[in-house]
Amino acid sequence: MNENKISLPTPAPLLSRAGWSAFIVALIVVCAVAPVLNMVVPQGSVFHMSDYAVALVGKIMCYAICALAMDLIWGYTGILSLGHGLFFALGGYVMGMYLMRQIGRDGNYKSDLPDFMVFLDWKTLPWHWTFSDSFIATLILIVAVPGVVAFVFGYFAFRSRIKGVYFSIITQAMTFAAMLLFFRNETGFGGNNGFTDFKRILGLPIATPSMRMTLFVLTGLTLLGCFLFARWLVRSKFGRVLQAIRDAETRVMFSGYSPLPYKLTIWTISAIMCGVAGALYVPQVGIINPGEMSPANSIEIAIWAAVGGRATLIGPIIGAFIVNGAKSWLTVAAPEFWLYFLGALFIGVTLFLPNGVVGLVKKLKGGAK
């Protein structure tokens, strides 16, 4: 048949030329420009990047990883999770346990055990602290703990075909229940104070400019790595099946795909990403407590993704920067208005920018042509 000469679309490249350029620029900024501006440029100069700015941007990059993870599960697969704060906190707690053990005998009670355990009059480490002395084991657990929790929860939820609002409510309940559990002293996670007063990581002091910068660069690289991985996922056929599940799940089933393994895979990947973000977050901010599991935190993650633009990958990262940038400015400038602002932002985006900031930019570009 010679009339068959249709040019079928070829698979899209991982990133376009412009995309790769932007990616390399971001890589240079994270690995070279920021360290130089912070550590080489003298403090008085206008180009100096303050320690406060390093800490802030480092923290927001952790949030951006969460927003990216949320985008994979919500933006691409259409499953709104209001419990991603739990996975973030789990990764953070695993890292926190390691950091607590690194304090050694330098705590207030000069004991081998972390201070809160001495305070509770415990004599030995509880069983779930067994691996907290090993950094390698900690790295494995940062991935494994949120991964396993998500897998088990997801398996039962998706197998029972729980969808939409019901799923969101259950995830919200899950993080709330975990928060109540972690608030209890007997659980062995430091109760409502959580973990803080960290001294060292890998034997090196944690509160030095160079360590802060190292963590900053690591976080930046993780964010960029997660972005590339997410991009690879969504442009594969796997990613298109996810979008198909979002748009018409029954058609996916009647096309011979079983949605369960697909949902479970992306759900677990998304949870692991959040866990890694939490593990990077804790040494930078120096504290982890059950407050991170509060439902409001999980909802905020969804807001970042919505503000930036769902199903765009770059959108949620931008959204995390916009919302958290505004938050750190507003909580100083007008602390009592911050929550009103957040609420108004969410309503405004829902009403006027269904595709978020990225959608708006695309629309303006399209209009200019």
Add this chain to the structure above:
Amino acid sequence: MTPDLMEEGARVREARAVRQAPTGKTESGGRKAGFSRIATPGEVDVTHGRILYLEDVCVSFDGFKAINKLSLDIAPGELRCIIGPNGAGKTTMMDIITGKTRPDSGTVFFGSTIDLLRHNEPQIAQLGIGRKFQKPTVFEQLSVFENLELALKTHKGVAASMRFRLDSAQSDRVAELLHTIHLADSVRRMAGNLSHGQKQWLEIGMLLMQDPKLLLLDEPVAGMTDEETARTAELFLTLKGKHSLMVVEHDMSFIKTISEIVTVLCDGSVLAQGTLDQVQADERVIEVYLGR
């Protein structure tokens, strides 16, 4: 008997089965029905001349009998039209065949070896039963090409999808199908932007990509223009023989064009069966359609 003797015997029997390859001339695909044939798991066995059997199927929803002792069978390559007043159980019947609804009692077989009640929706789709919904269901946010690519018959596991690349034979198939469903000019268009009739066709195209043995089509020409309807009739007539089709429609002129045998469903069971003229002359059919 020693294991190697048994193996040899199996080889001989298999070779015999290959020699008796189907000629396609008879209803049973040219083969004689016989004993000790090798049943391949997942393969549809149509040697008894029936690709789909439903027997004494009953379903009730909260006491309402949606399907009441329904028995129906379809031959390989047949194009069967199903008509019936609203609530006759046409869509429920399709739900049962495709695994969406579990019947309270009865048997549903695909070929003579596959019990459909033991499989779920994705498995039934993989076995070779394609279904088009009453309301066209396509992936609106994906392009026409991506819609067809997803439906393509291939491994459908997670790892396979992550590694998947379209090979040249598969892209030829997509290209050929795009012509069949008259969407060659819209390859890159979002499926959500297509007209209603085009969506219907895209969905039919997605079914054909799965290379099904049996197609269940629920109101395939609803919302189509007369020209589109005529083209669809043409398409179905070319599919007949290669695939078995079960078409539920209300459009009588469309049925007149394509039908051989028409089955009339009413209150969850078969009321009448025959050519369109025969059933239209049937007293009981006139009664349920026109009311008493």
